[in-house]
Each structure stands twice: as C-alpha cells, then as structure tokens.
Amino acid sequence: MNKSDSERIATSLEKKGYSLASNMKEADLIVVNMCSVRQSAVDRVNGLILKLKKMKALPAGRQVKTALTGCILKKDRKRFKFDEIWDSKNYFDITPTCQSKSSAFVPISNGCNNFCSYCVVPFARGRLVCRSHQQIIKEFKRLIKNGFKEIWLLGQNVNDYNSPSDKSINFAKLLKMVNQIPGDFSIRFMSPNPKNFTNELISAMAESKKVAKYLNLPVQSGDDEILKKMKRSYTVKQYKDLIRRIRRKMPKINLSTDAIIGYPGETKKQFQNTAKLFKEIGFDMAYISKYSPRSGTAAFQIKDNITLKEKKQREKILRKLIKKHEPR
Ligand code: SF4
Numbered sequence: 001m002n003k004s005d006s007e008r009i010a011t012s013l014e015k016k017g018y019s020l021a022s023n024m025k026e027a028d029l030i031v032v033n034m035c036s037v038r039q040s041a042v043d044r045v046n047g048l049i050l051k052l053k054k055m056k057a058l059p060a061g062r063q064v065k066t067a068l069t070g071c072i073l074k075k076d077r078k079r080f081k082f083d084e085i086w087d088s089k090n091y092f093d094i095t096p097t098c099q100s101k102s103s104a105f106v107p108i109s110n111g112c113n114n115f116c117s118y119c120v121v122p123f124a125r126g127r128l129v130c131r132s133h134q135q136i137i138k139e140f141k142r143l144i145k146n147g148f149k150e151i152w153l154l155g156q157n158v159n160d161y162n163s164p165s166d167k168s169i170n171f172a173k174l175l176k177m178v179n180q181i182p183g184d185f186s187i188r189f190m191s192p193n194p195k196n197f198t199n200e201l202i203s204a205m206a207e208s209k210k211v212a213k214y215l216n217l218p219v220q221s222g223d224d225e226i227l228k229k230m231k232r233s234y235t236v237k238q239y240k241d242l243i244r245r246i247r248r249k250m251p252k253i254n255l256s257t258d259a260i261i262g263y264p265g266e267t268k269k270q271f272q273n274t275a276k277l278f279k280e281i282g283f284d285m286a287y288i289s290k291y292s293p294r295s296g297t298a299a300f301q302i303k304d305n306i307t308l309k310e311k312k313q314r315e316k317i318l319r320k321l322i323k324k325h326e327p328r
Contacts, residue, residue, distance in 0.1 A: 001105075001107065001154050001155075002033055002035050002071075003302055004091075004105035004107050004152075004154055005070065005091055005107075006033045007096040007097065007099060008091035008094040008096045009069065009091070009107070010097065011031060011095065011096045012091075013029070013031070013262065014097065015183060015248060022262075024051070027062060027064065029062060029065045029066075030052065030062070030065070030067070031066075031067045031068075031069060031086075032066070032067070032069070032070070032074055032082070033069055033070040033109055034069065034071055034076075035070060036070075036071040036072065036076065036124050036294065037071065037119070037120060037121065038289060038292060040292075042076070045068075045076075045080060049080060049081065052066055053083075054314070058169075065083050066082045066084070067084040067085070067089060067179065068080055068084070068085050068086070069086035069087070070088055070125060071088060071120065071121065072085065073120060073295055073296055074296065075296075085272060088124065088126075089110075090107065090131070091107070092131045095139070098148070101147070102147075102148060102149045102150060102280050103125070103149070103151075103152070104148045104150070105145045105154050106140060106143070106154065106173075107154045108131055108136055108153050108155045108158060108161055108174065109129060109130045109131060109155035109156065109161055110125060110128075110129050110155070111127050111129055111156065112125065112128055112156040112157055112160070113127055113128045113160065114157060114160075114193065114233075115231060115298070116232060116261065117229060117230050117231045117298040117299040118230060118260060118291065118294065118297055118299040119294070120294045121156050122298045125156065128157075130155075130161055130163060130164055131163075131275075132163055132165040133163040133165065133166065133169045133177060134163075134165060136174065136178070137181065139179060140181055143185075144182075144185055148185060149185050149186065150186050150212075151178075151187055152186055152187065152188045152189065152190065153174070153175075153187065153188070153189040153190075154189070154190060157193045158189050158190070158191065158192050159171045159192045159193060159196050159250070160193070160196065161229035170200075171192075172201040172203070172204035175187070175189070175201070175204045175205065175211060176208055177209075178210075179203065179208035179210045179211060182305075185210060186212050187208070187210050187212065188211075188212045189212060190216050191216060192215070192216075192217060193218070194218070194219065194232075194234050194238070194239050195232065195233040195243055196233045197242055197246075199245065202245055202246055202250075203249065204229035205246075205250065206250050213252060213253045213254060214253070214255075214256075215253055215254070215255055215256070215325075216287075217241055217242070217243070217254045217255065218258035218259075218287075219257045219258070219259060220259055220260050221257060221263065221273075222273045222274035222277030223266070223271075223273040224236055225270060226266055226270050226274075229263065229265070229299075230260075230299075231298070232314075236273070236283040240277070240281070243255070243281055253317035254284045255281065256283055256284055256285035256286060256287070257281075257283050257285075257286050258288075258317060259278075259286060259287075259288050259289070260290075260291050261289070261290055261291065261311055261314045261315055262291040262306035262314060263291045263306075264291070264302040264304050264305055265302065265305065270304060270312050271317075274318065275317055275318060275321060278318055278321040278322065279321055284322070285322060286318065286322045287319050288315055288319060290308070290312070291304065291306070291311065292304075300312050
C-alpha cells in the first residue's frame with residue numbers, strides 16, 4: 001500500500017514541477033513515506049533522520065526540505081524532526097506514473113475499521129474509505145491500455161470493500177467486474193481478512209480466470225485465546241474450515257499467511273498451536289513478525305513479556321515449517 005501511495009505522491013509532486021532525483025544528495029525535497037506497522041520500519045526512519053542531519057550540516061550551498069507522510073503515530077509527529085508533516089490521504093484521484101513497466105497497484109480502499117489489538121492502521125490511516133467501482137475500473141482500463149500485465153487491488157482489508165456509489169458492489173462483485181475487462185493481464189489482491197472471506201468471494205476467485213490462484217490469508221496465531229486477545233474475530237476452526245472451502249474450489253491455490261509470534265502472554269503451548277496449524281495447512285509462504293508494541297494500540301497496555309531470544313526461537317521453528325519465507 002505504501003508503495004502505491006509513494007507512486008501517487010511522486011506523481012502529484014511532478015505536477016508541481018518536481019522531478020525524481022537520482023539520489024538523496026541531489027534532492028531539494030526529501031519525502032519519507034513512513035510505515036508504523038512494524039518497529040523495524042520505524043527504526044529505519046530513525047536511521048534516515050541521522051543521515052538527513054548529516055546532509056543538512058554539509059555546506060551544500062542549497063536548501064533541502066524534508067517532509068514526513070504515511071502511517072505516522074501521534075507521538076512520532078513530535079519526535080521526528082522534519083520540516084513538514086503531510087497528513088496521509090487516500091490519493092484516489094491521482095493517476096500515478098508507475099515505477100514498474102509490467103506490474104501496477106490500484107488502491108480500492110484506505111484505512112480500516114477492525115481495530116485488531118496490535119495494529120496501528122486504524123489510528124494512523126483512519127477509518128475505512130472505499131473508492132467507487134467506476135473509478136477503479138477506469139484506472140484498470142487505463143493500465144491495461146498501457147500494457148500492464150499484473151494488476152494488484154490494494155486495501156488494508158479488501159473484503160470490507162463496498163462501492164460508495166452502489167452499496168450492492170462488494171469485493172466479490174468488484175473482482176468479477178475487473179475480470180471481465182478485455183485484455184491479457186492477471187489480477188492479484190491484498191490483504192483479505194479471514195473473518196469475512198465469504199463463499200461468494202471464493203467462487204468469484206475460482207471462476208474469474210484472470211484472478212491469480214494465489215492468496216495471502218493472514219492467520220496471525222493458531223491459538224483461539226490469542227486470536228481473541230488480538231480481536232481477530234475468527235477461531236482456528238473457522239480459519240481451517242475457510243482454507244478447506246478455498247482448496248475445494250481451487251485445489252492448486254498457492255497459499256501464504258502472516259503470523260505474529262510472541263504476542264504478550266503467549267505461552268509455549270499457545271505458540272505450539274500456531275506451529276501445529278502451520279503443519280496442518282502446509283503454507284507455501286509466510287510473513288512472520290516478532291511482536292513489537294505499537295503505542296496507541298490496545299495491546300500496548302499489556303506487558304511485552306516474551307524475551308527477544310524466545311521470540312527468535314519461536315520464529316525459527318515456524319520458518320522451518322514453511323516452504324518459503326519472506327522477511328518483512
Ligand atoms: S484488519 Fe488488518 S489493517 Fe485492520 S486493524 Fe486488523 S491488522 Fe490492522
């Protein structure tokens with residue numbers, strides 16, 4: 001999502017007369033599009049600030065302006081010293097210049113109403129705002145005309161989508177609509193939430209030839225008590241049942257997931273339940289994150305009592321249970 005936003009921010013700056021600098025040292029304006037979801041991303045901003053300070057100290061003979069935007073927590077607005085802070089927007093009205101020649105991102109919504117206990121998105125990006133299906137289809141057609149072969153539909157929780165111009169158009173219907181657009185291209189999407197992944201959506205995916213048979217379905221934990229604490233609104237049984245229904249319709253589907261390990265209070269037994277689920281499902285890939293407290297979230301109130309050493313050990317165990325993993 002941040003990649004898509006960055007392309008749109010860059011395009012809006014180009015319209016104001018800026019052009020992309022080949023490196024930071026040559027830039028007159030440095031825009032940092034921040035992500036607050038993981039601590040590692042926040043740490044990278046800290047590192048960048050040090051770099052910027054050094055750059056500003058150089059007698060370069062010119063002014064460098066710095067701006068921070070994206071998912072910014074209230075506390076970080078004051079802590080990070082940038083010349084300007086730009087509020088995160090949905091950028092729906094900007095037609096971006098895509099960085100890739102073959103793959104493009106189309107945001108269908110921005111923000112989230114789900115308030116999972118560990119997540120900053122509803123605070124940093126705000127509540128869910130959906131884009132009209134007409135605008136999405138128009139952008140899709142333009143991308144296909146320009147030769148893009150892989151188009152991603154993006155939203156924090158795509159299956160919460162409802163077109164503001166026609167409430168009967170949900171995500172399943174939107175998928176079918178973009179699938180009907182003539183052309184040689186494939187459709188991917190992220191991220192869905194298991195809690196409202198309906199049979200209608202499974203059928204739409206299975207029946208739409210252009211929709212890639214790949215799905216990232218974040219489970220986060222394989223233990224019901226932890227899922228409840230995380231406010232994920234589904235149980236392990238419901239998740240497994242959903243996977244069964246998906247595989248029944250699409251036997252060759254490539255499945256990946258997201259998991260958080262070391263959530264506050266996660267016992268060894270509860271972690272073993274996640275490992276058990278990984279064995280049972282046999283994910284093709286997984287994005288595994290070590291829990292880190294995010295200020296402003298409900299989980300921030302609970303003591304982060306699992307040591308880093310223990311989190312690393314648990315992470316190692318999960319990684320061995322998947323065919324491929326991607327560090328985030
Ligand atoms: S559904 Fe996703 S984006 Fe929304 S609060 Fe939960 S983890 Fe965050």
